[in-house]
Amino acid sequence: MNFxxxxxxxxxxxxxxxxxxxxxxxxxxxxxILEINYDYLAMKKVVNRDYFKNNQDYTxxxxxxLMSIEQRPEMALKxxxxxxxxxxxxxxxxxFDLIYVKDEGLNPTGSLKDRASAVGICxxxxxxxxxxxxxxxxxxxxxxxxxxxxxxxxxxxFVPKRAPKGKLxxxxxxxxxxxxxxxxxxxxxxxxxxAIAQYGWYNRNAAINxxxxxxxxxxxxxxxxxxxxxxxxxxxxxxxxxxxxxxVYKGFKDLYELxxxxxxxxxxGVQAEGCAPFYEAWIxxxxxxxxxxxxxxxxxxxxxxxxxxxxxxxxxxSMGAWITVSDQEILFAMSLLGKTEGIFGEPAGxxxxxxxxxxxxxxxxxxxxxxxxxxxxxxxxxxxxxMKAIKEPIFIKPDLNLLKPLLNELKKEKL
Amino acid sequence: MNFxxxxxxxxxxxxxxxxxxxxxxxxxxxxxILEINYDYLAMKKVVNRDYFKNNQDYTxxxxxxLMSIEQRPEMALKxxxxxxxxxxxxxxxxxFDLIYVKDEGLNPTGSLKDRASAVGICxxxxxxxxxxxxxxxxxxxxxxxxxxxxxxxxxxxFVPKRAPKGKLxxxxxxxxxxxxxxxxxxxxxxxxxxAIAQYGWYNRNAAINxxxxxxxxxxxxxxxxxxxxxxxxxxxxxxxxxxxxxxVYKGFKDLYELxxxxxxxxxxGVQAEGCAPFYEAWIxxxxxxxxxxxxxxxxxxxxxxxxxxxxxxxxxxSMGAWITVSDQEILFAMSLLGKTEGIFGEPAGxxxxxxxxxxxxxxxxxxxxxxxxxxxxxxxxxxxxxMKAIKEPIFIKPDLNLLKPLLNELKKEKL
Numbered sequence: 001m002n003f004x005x006x007x008x009x010x011x012x013x014x015x016x017x018x019x020x021x022x023x024x025x026x027x028x029x030x031x032x033i034l035e036i037n038y039d040y041l042a043m044k045k046v047v048n049r050d051y052f053k054n055n056q057d058y059t060x061x062x063x064x065x066l067m068s069i070e071q072r073p074e075m076a077l078k079x080x081x082x083x084x085x086x087x088x089x090x091x092x093x094x095x096f097d098l099i100y101v102k103d104e105g106l107n108p109t110g111s112l113k114d115r116a117s118a119v120g121i122c123x124x125x126x127x128x129x130x131x132x133x134x135x136x137x138x139x140x141x142x143x144x145x146x147x148x149x150x151x152x153x154x155x156x157x158f159v160p161k162r163a164p165k166g167k168l169x170x171x172x173x174x175x176x177x178x179x180x181x182x183x184x185x186x187x188x189x190x191x192x193x194x195a196i197a198q199y200g201w202y203n204r205n206a207a208i209n210x211x212x213x214x215x216x217x218x219x220x221x222x223x224x225x226x227x228x229x230x231x232x233x234x235x236x237x238x239x240x241x242x243x244x245x246x247x248v249y250k251g252f253k254d255l256y257e258l259x260x261x262x263x264x265x266x267x268x269g270v271q272a273e274g275c276a277p278f279y280e281a282w283i284x285x286x287x288x289x290x291x292x293x294x295x296x297x298x299x300x301x302x303x304x305x306x307x308x309x310x311x312x313x314x315x316x317x318s319m320g321a322w323i324t325v326s327d328q329e330i331l332f333a334m335s336l337l338g339k340t341e342g343i344f345g346e347p348a349g350x351x352x353x354x355x356x357x358x359x360x361x362x363x364x365x366x367x368x369x370x371x372x373x374x375x376x377x378x379x380x381x382x383x384x385x386x387m388k389a390i391k392e393p394i395f396i397k398p399d400l401n402l403l404k405p406l407l408n409e410l411k412k413e414k415l
Numbered sequence: 416m417n418f419x420x421x422x423x424x425x426x427x428x429x430x431x432x433x434x435x436x437x438x439x440x441x442x443x444x445x446x447x448i449l450e451i452n453y454d455y456l457a458m459k460k461v462v463n464r465d466y467f468k469n470n471q472d473y474t475x476x477x478x479x480x481l482m483s484i485e486q487r488p489e490m491a492l493k494x495x496x497x498x499x500x501x502x503x504x505x506x507x508x509x510x511f512d513l514i515y516v517k518d519e520g521l522n523p524t525g526s527l528k529d530r531a532s533a534v535g536i537c538x539x540x541x542x543x544x545x546x547x548x549x550x551x552x553x554x555x556x557x558x559x560x561x562x563x564x565x566x567x568x569x570x571x572x573f574v575p576k577r578a579p580k581g582k583l584x585x586x587x588x589x590x591x592x593x594x595x596x597x598x599x600x601x602x603x604x605x606x607x608x609x610a611i612a613q614y615g616w617y618n619r620n621a622a623i624n625x626x627x628x629x630x631x632x633x634x635x636x637x638x639x640x641x642x643x644x645x646x647x648x649x650x651x652x653x654x655x656x657x658x659x660x661x662x663v664y665k666g667f668k669d670l671y672e673l674x675x676x677x678x679x680x681x682x683x684g685v686q687a688e689g690c691a692p693f694y695e696a697w698i699x700x701x702x703x704x705x706x707x708x709x710x711x712x713x714x715x716x717x718x719x720x721x722x723x724x725x726x727x728x729x730x731x732x733s734m735g736a737w738i739t740v741s742d743q744e745i746l747f748a749m750s751l752l753g754k755t756e757g758i759f760g761e762p763a764g765x766x767x768x769x770x771x772x773x774x775x776x777x778x779x780x781x782x783x784x785x786x787x788x789x790x791x792x793x794x795x796x797x798x799x800x801x802m803k804a805i806k807e808p809i810f811i812k813p814d815l816n817l818l819k820p821l822l823n824e825l826k827k828e829k830l
Binding site for chain 2: 058075077078085088089103106109145146147148149150151152159161169170171172173174175177178179182187191194195198199334338339378379380381387389390391393394395396397399400403407
């Protein structure tokens with residue numbers, strides 16, 4: 001059972017009865033992404049402080065009654081309850097009083113997207129589908145493949161040809177059927193859409209499927225709960241198609257409606273300079289336009305965001321802001337996070353931190369404001385780009401005499 | 416405070432008073448690896464079933480009173496409390512009634528070695544060292560680098576030149592000083608030893624330092640606790656220098672001495688065919704001899720195990736066995752684990768599973784015996800070898816008509 005009240009079209013605001021097979025608004029078509037509304041009054045009777053205190057299930061499944069699934073899956077990867085660290089070294093280096101980092105790279109397949117994929121597969125199983133499919137720049141794909149393997153479902157995945165090798169290896173190991181499309185994310189998305197319609201597969205594309213955001217929102221629940229329901233002033237997250245920031249907002253909004261938190265944090269949406277359709281629309285007060293996909297942060301390189309409404313609303317309604325960062329700033333953030341906190345994020349994963357550093361420089365976020373940065377993916381997914389962020393290791397013959405002059409040099413750098 | 420009774424030389428069995436700076440037996444020299452003995456009677460008064468029931472610290476630090484450190488570190492990565500899964504799909508595929516998998520790849524830097532490195536850094540801090548150093552085939556290094564960054568200590572790391580790129584990227588991101596030695600593991604170890612002696616750095620080499628095994632043993636505590644203190648008949652783990660299997664045995668032995676478990680599981684030590692000094696010594700009833708390091712499983716490619724006693728005793732005293740697996744069998748196990756359970760392990764990480772499959776074939780382990788397989792490291796660390804375990808993805812132009820014949824082919828394979 002769940003506490004769904006109805007589905008609401010984000011464009012025309014028509015309401016629909018919950019129905020597992022409807023994906024988008026029958027009137028507005030594909031652009032009419034649905035929002036799932038809950039009966040918070042009924043939910044409140046089950047979900048309160050005591051519910052959390054007595055719950056020993058330290059995974060995202062502890063939030064089952066707040067989601068759109070019928071029941072906790074029996075066989076599932078241990079998604080969620082990732083570490084939230086106060087960053088004593090990092091906050092000092094960046095110049096804020098209080099920065100927390102939520103390390104989503106420690107999810108089972110290495111990214112926040114596990115939360116969405118796991119819910120997608122639950123819904124696919126509820127609708128008796130035997131195949132689930134998606135198009136993805138990488139993490140949606142690998143999370144779908146891994147979670148589908150555990151839950152006994154076949155995954156077909158359409159990826160653009162620029163997907164890093166490491167991510168392809170992961171898909172293959174999880175036994176997914178991988179279709180590498182000779183084109184970019186748009187082409188992969190279009191082909192997946194046609195194939196899903198043609199073959200009747202369950203659709204995991206986050207842009208279309210309203211349930212995936214219901215998985216992603218659990219990251220906000222965890223941030224709040226891990227801070228004893230007193231979240232920070234700001235939450236910072238990198239943005240590609242917009243579903244993740246939409247989910248973060250929804251999670252905090254749910255908790256606010258349930259009376260579990262007093263305020264919704266301001267959301268800072270961070271995009272790569274080389275692919276920033278949300279930022280461009282916000283700064284120029286215009287609609288979202290298709291842009292190029294020109295950044296090393298492949299997981300947020302989305303030139304046509306398919307689900308823009310929820311992301312735009314997330315920033316607007318939280319009184320947040322948008323910001324962009326260069327690839328160089330992303331690489332700097334990657335190195336800084338690693339050496340100060342021992343956390344290795346992929347480029348899109350650390351873009352949020354790069355945005356925070358910029359927000360400090362521009363005065364958008366003030367020193368005394370408290371911040372949570374979500375690191376969305378594990379750096380091991382893309383070591384090719386990580387190599388650009390570091391200095392070359394010292395390569396020597398095994399001879400202590402050769403080491404000495406090198407160490408003398410290092411000592412000057414306070415070894 | 417801790418419950419250390421004394422240090423005991425594993426060769427001459429002389430006893431020494433606990434002392435943070437002594438690493439090996441002063442009489443036997445470097446081969447006299449020390450074992451740390453505890454006062455179990457005193458420990459029992461603190462550590463019992465209730466202690467675990469009331470402990471909300473879901474990291475390896477919940478076991479602080481069972482370790483050799485003075486106190487829980489204030490700033491530390493969230494090491495441990497990794498998922499333990501019952502593997503419904505895998506156990507069916509392999510033909511056992513009950514297989515659990517402990518996914519150590521979900522530790523903060525991606526391997527079981529985080530447990531050892533975290534303890535090593537605690538001891539380095541206790542002895543007021545400012546630099547900690549090690550030689551490593553990879554995971555000891557990356558775990559040292561990541562944990563040192565979080566705990567504010569400088570790490571110097573000697574790696575052999577065959578270390579995979581992904582692991583080097585990780586070290587650099589964590590800000591470690593990396594010395595890439597033009598040679599194999601032996602050469603890197605020798606140079607690190609000289610440098611540590613010369614510069615007075617703290618020594619994290621697992622072979623020498625008796626505290627590291629005290630970190631590794633926590634994986635056994637978790638396996639037991641996550642099974643309500645009824646561990647399986649067998650625990651399977653891949654073996655390189657021997658410290659990990661030594662730690663696993665010590666963990667179970669501690670729990671047995673404390674009366675928390677009724678039996679110590681039999682340990683199956685799995686080595687790669689191309690580098691199997693323990694197996695060779697066991698099967699031929701002779702001493703350990705230096706062997707070549709010829710396997711894709713780089714994390715267990717150790718031609719001269721520096722700490723053989725504890726590993727040999729672990730298998731002998733648990734009534735266990737040794738087995739070897741080929742690189743092909745490792746790649747098969749990697750793919751099988753991924754597609755049945757959604758777990759992606761590196762080659763050394765899945766060598767344990769490969770060994771279990773072989774133990775089934777040879778009749779060493781019987782269908783009705785229960786088994787826990789420890790997956791020691793994350794597959795994202797070595798995607799180059801993972802690519803060898805999978806089929807090539809389908810590469811097509813974005814055209815549904817091109818997809819159709821491919822899917823018809825796949826349907827024959829029961830898509």
